[in-house]
Amino acid sequence: HLFPGFLQQQKIAKSINIAQFSTSSCPPVIGFESLQRPLCKKINSQVFQKIIKLKPKIVILSADWYNYPQDKISLNKLQDTISFLKTQGGGMINIILIGTFPRWSDPLPRKLFNISKENYYDVPTRLEALNTIETDKLISKIAKENKINFIDPKKYLCNRDGCLTIVRNKK
Secondary structure: OOOOHHHHHHHHOOOOOOOOOOOOOOOOOOOOOOOOOOOHHHHHHHHHHHHHHOOEEEEEOOOHHOOOOOOOOOOOOOHHHHHHHHHHHHOOEEEEOOOOOOOOOHHHHHHHHHHEEEEEEOOOEEEEOOHHHHHHHHHHHHHHHHOEEEOOOOOEEEEOOEEOOOOOOOO
């Protein structure tokens, strides 16, 4: 979900190299297991081996954390992942943990489509999103305890009127 934006930045700053190592519905944590996604553990293990080999300067950990409550994803596994990354490259890896992105009760495209059926020209630029404060508190706390950077996307995408749904060109 972040990679297209990073690719745009790479076009501007041609001196940076970017790689994405992820798979759908597998949060970037060591030892994550899911009956719905049985290959997550193996894929994540391969990703972390790749990190050892490549020795990147920055590693960004981002997932739909809201989908992985404590009973599904142990926060200890996220903690273990951060500890593992800190030991790589002599502790010179800059780790960035990204919080939850805005979410809605229905998938956003469906929600906007249903609104647009009533008035095509009045699709809202912002809508109130689901509350993910508790998830963000837990993720933010882990970042703080581990002295790594934490970015809350909602700080940039939301305000008191809601969270961005679309971006329109202003004429």
